[in-house]
Amino acid sequence: MGRTSGRDLAVGCFVLMGLAAIAYLSVSIGGLGNGGPTGLTLVANFDEIGGLKPRAAVVVSGVKVGQVESITLGEDYRARVTLNVDPKLALPVDSTASIMTSGVLGDRYVSLQLGGETETLANGDVIDFTESAVVLERVLGKIVHNLGSGSGGGNDAKDDEPKEGAE
Amino acid sequence: MITAVARLGGLVVAGLEDMGRLAVFTGRVAAALVLPPARLRAFVDEVYKLGVLSLVIIGVSGFAVGMVLGLQGYNTLVRFGATNSLGAVVGLSLIRELGPVLTALLATGRAGSATAAEIGTMVATEQLDGLRMMAVDPVHLVVMPRAAAMVVVMPLLTALFVVMGLAGGYVVGVHLMGVDAGAYMGSLENAVDFRDDVLGCGLKAVVFGVLVGLVATFRGYTSAPTSAGVSTATTTTVVVASVSILIVDYFITALWGV
Amino acid sequence: MADAPHVHMRHVRMAFGGRVVFGDLSCAFERGRVSVVLGGSGSGKSTMLKLIAGLVRPVAGDVLVDGEDVTRLGERALGRVRRKLGMMFQGGALLDSLSVFDNLAFPLHEHRALAEPAIGEAVHRRLRDVGLEGVDALLPGQLSGGMTKRVALARALMMDPVILLCDEPFSGLDPISQRRVEDLLLRVNREQQITMIVVSHHIPSTVRMADHVVLLLPERAVEGSPEALLESEDAHVRAFMREEDVTTDAALEVHP
Numbered sequence: 001m002g003r004t005s006g007r008d009l010a011v012g013c014f015v016l017m018g019l020a021a022i023a024y025l026s027v028s029i030g031g032l033g034n035g036g037p038t039g040l041t042l043v044a045n046f047d048e049i050g051g052l053k054p055r056a057a058v059v060v061s062g063v064k065v066g067q068v069e070s071i072t073l074g075e076d077y078r079a080r081v082t083l084n085v086d087p088k089l090a091l092p093v094d095s096t097a098s099i100m101t102s103g104v105l106g107d108r109y110v111s112l113q114l115g116g117e118t119e120t121l122a123n124g125d126v127i128d129f130t131e132s133a134v135v136l137e138r139v140l141g142k143i144v145h146n147l148g149s150g151s152g153g154g155n156d157a158k159d160d161e162p163k164e165g166a167e
Numbered sequence: 168m169i170t171a172v173a174r175l176g177g178l179v180v181a182g183l184e185d186m187g188r189l190a191v192f193t194g195r196v197a198a199a200l201v202l203p204p205a206r207l208r209a210f211v212d213e214v215y216k217l218g219v220l221s222l223v224i225i226g227v228s229g230f231a232v233g234m235v236l237g238l239q240g241y242n243t244l245v246r247f248g249a250t251n252s253l254g255a256v257v258g259l260s261l262i263r264e265l266g267p268v269l270t271a272l273l274a275t276g277r278a279g280s281a282t283a284a285e286i287g288t289m290v291a292t293e294q295l296d297g298l299r300m301m302a303v304d305p306v307h308l309v310v311m312p313r314a315a316a317m318v319v320v321m322p323l324l325t326a327l328f329v330v331m332g333l334a335g336g337y338v339v340g341v342h343l344m345g346v347d348a349g350a351y352m353g354s355l356e357n358a359v360d361f362r363d364d365v366l367g368c369g370l371k372a373v374v375f376g377v378l379v380g381l382v383a384t385f386r387g388y389t390s391a392p393t394s395a396g397v398s399t400a401t402t403t404t405v406v407v408a409s410v411s412i413l414i415v416d417y418f419i420t421a422l423w424g425v
Numbered sequence: 426m427a428d429a430p431h432v433h434m435r436h437v438r439m440a441f442g443g444r445v446v447f448g449d450l451s452c453a454f455e456r457g458r459v460s461v462v463l464g465g466s467g468s469g470k471s472t473m474l475k476l477i478a479g480l481v482r483p484v485a486g487d488v489l490v491d492g493e494d495v496t497r498l499g500e501r502a503l504g505r506v507r508r509k510l511g512m513m514f515q516g517g518a519l520l521d522s523l524s525v526f527d528n529l530a531f532p533l534h535e536h537r538a539l540a541e542p543a544i545g546e547a548v549h550r551r552l553r554d555v556g557l558e559g560v561d562a563l564l565p566g567q568l569s570g571g572m573t574k575r576v577a578l579a580r581a582l583m584m585d586p587v588i589l590l591c592d593e594p595f596s597g598l599d600p601i602s603q604r605r606v607e608d609l610l611l612r613v614n615r616e617q618q619i620t621m622i623v624v625s626h627h628i629p630s631t632v633r634m635a636d637h638v639v640l641l642l643p644e645r646a647v648e649g650s651p652e653a654l655l656e657s658e659d660a661h662v663r664a665f666m667r668e669e670d671v672t673t674d675a676a677l678e679v680h681p
Contacts, residue, residue: 004208007211007212007215007219008211010215010219011211011214011215011218011219014214014215014218014219014222014323015214015218015323017323017327018218018322018323018324018326018327019323021323021326021327021329021330022322022323022326022369024330025262025326025329025330025359025365025368026361026365027361028356029258029262029333029355029356029359029365030359030360030361030364030365032361032365055360055363057357064356064357067360102251289521292516292518292521293514293515293516293518294518294519294520294521296475296480296514296518297512297514297518297519297520298520299478299480299507300478300480300507300510300511300512301507301531301532301535301536301584302503302504302505302507302508302535302536303532303535304500304504
């Protein structure tokens with residue numbers, strides 16, 4: 001009978017270990033309990049989302065607080081991004097949502113900067129202030145364009161400064 | 168030429184008959200689940216034999232697989248300067264595919280073949296007939312606890328395999344290859360979603376558990392009552408269960424939709 | 426009903442694959458008697474026991490056990506009939522993961538709601554009946570051939586059956602153990618009035634213990650008392666009973 005109680009103990013430990021592993025994977029890694037139906041849903045409209053995808057992180061001060069739930073084309077042909085964040089967040093109504101890149105070639109994510117107002121965003125509110133994604137090709141295009149007009153007879157941006165200085 | 172076709176046709180028919188018998192058998196096992204007595208002692212014994220005794224192989228294999236993923240992942244990501252995503256690569260590979268599939272294959276080889284051999288031996292030594300003579304349903308006493316234990320054990324073993332794999336990847340990535348620990352864990356947590364990834368993994372583990380549990384007990388139960396019969400039952404279990412796991416894996420992956 | 430045979434096989438036809446084991450077998454086993462089924466290897470002796478126990482079904486014919494036709498019953502009803510039967514398998518068929526005590530206690534746990542002390546008492550009583558005390562804790566793998574047979578007999582008797590089926594109870598035993606088992610079976614029959622159907626190929630013990638013999642020859646079955654068969658006018662029967670020119674099949678008598 002000692003044989004069976006030793007077994008029972010081993011089985012109990014095994015089951016506990018397995019359940020702990022499942023819990024770790026679900027909650028800590030998988031983010032069970034973050035967002036979801038009990039989360040705070042916010043909407044932000046962007047001119048350009050770059051490569052932002054659903055389930056991308058939503059970040060405040062570098063800490064992940066939720067994820068992008070969906071991205072659709074709004075009636076004004078801007079990108080309508082729905083965010084699902086931690087319901088405990090108190091975000092002022094003049095907060096800004098910006099699309100950032102982690103690393104030069106990394107993934108896109110949404111970063112929220114807090115505003116100064118006392119009134120906070122409620123479930124379903126729209127974030128008024130947004131900064132679209134910086135698209136690399138456009139930046140490069142601009143630089144090339146500027147370089148081109150510079151060697152042709154001074155570039156527009158550089159010409160402005162001496163003129164302003166002169167005045 | 169004709170005989171070859173006829174033989175092929177015969178094989179197909181035999182295969183369908185076999186599946187029919189398996190379906191009937193599954194029904195009997197399912198019925199046995201809801202009938203008293205509860206057979207808890209047998210169930211716990213089987214969880215011990217199938218689960219606890221598989222811990223070493225699962226743990227070691229999981230860690231080793233994680234280490235390889237860490238290494239291979241790093242070598243590939245370093246070309247794009249994206250080594251900070253190593254955690255995501257290791258984690259998603261393990262949770263979505265390698266965890267459930269490899270755990271199930273290992274369990275088939277270890278626990279599945281042992282179960283088939285055990286039941287097959289009981290057939291050969293007339294123990295199952297002995298049970299029938301004592302008006303005890305062999306499916307209820309012998310088969311049902313083993314199949315049920317396999318279904319319960321599989322998700323637990325899979326979770327442990329994945330956790331060991333993540334640890335293996337971490338050791339190689341962070342301690343060996345110098346990836347930032349925060350970046351590893353951060354990309355891992357960002358990339359893995361409970362609903363899409365962890366739940367899908369759990370579903371696969373349960374389905375594989377059912378598959379292996381039924382195939383192993385069925386093959387043992389229907390084995391010829393000779394030592395050659397037991398041997399055939401064991402090898403058939405491993406082959407059929409392994410192939411089924413891989414095929415079913417595709418369908419679950421496709422249907423679960425990511 | 427008391428005069429009707431306890432077990433009655435009527436026009437039973439049995440075949441495995443293409444091989445016919447019995448073409449048209451009819452025989453009756455009387456209540457309280459010791460009947461021995463004799464025959465060479467492959468004559469279908471063990472199959473007969475399995476038919477009576479409902480473990481296999483015949484191609485045609487009826488098998489009546491205590492008035493009920495077991496060929497027509499489903500598993501649940503068969504369970505009911507089997508509770509009246511006890512079967513001693515050739516290899517013992519003990520559950521090899523359980524101790525001798527647990528093996529004997531098993532049918533009681535399954536079918537009777539007895540308290541532990543009562544079960545222990547019943548188990549020890551049966552072990553005493555078969556002359557095996559102190560083997561409680563042993564596993565079946567640790568028992569000798571003779572001990573295995575006796576434990577198997579004890580287990581078959583645990584549920585107080587009215588019919589005892591024995592498949593080759595003497596096979597693999599030395600002469601002393603054989604004699605012991607034989608005496609045990611006779612004593613059980615006498616004391617408890619249990620109908621016994623014993624499958625055997627051992628002539629001397631048959632002659633000593635059987636009230637009634639069924640001899641399965643390749644084409645037919647011959648019934649009668651052992652003495653009648655020994656003096657039979659049929660040459661085949663006489664030859665078998667006197668262990669001369671053993672079988673007419675190609676198969677030799679193989680002692681396990």
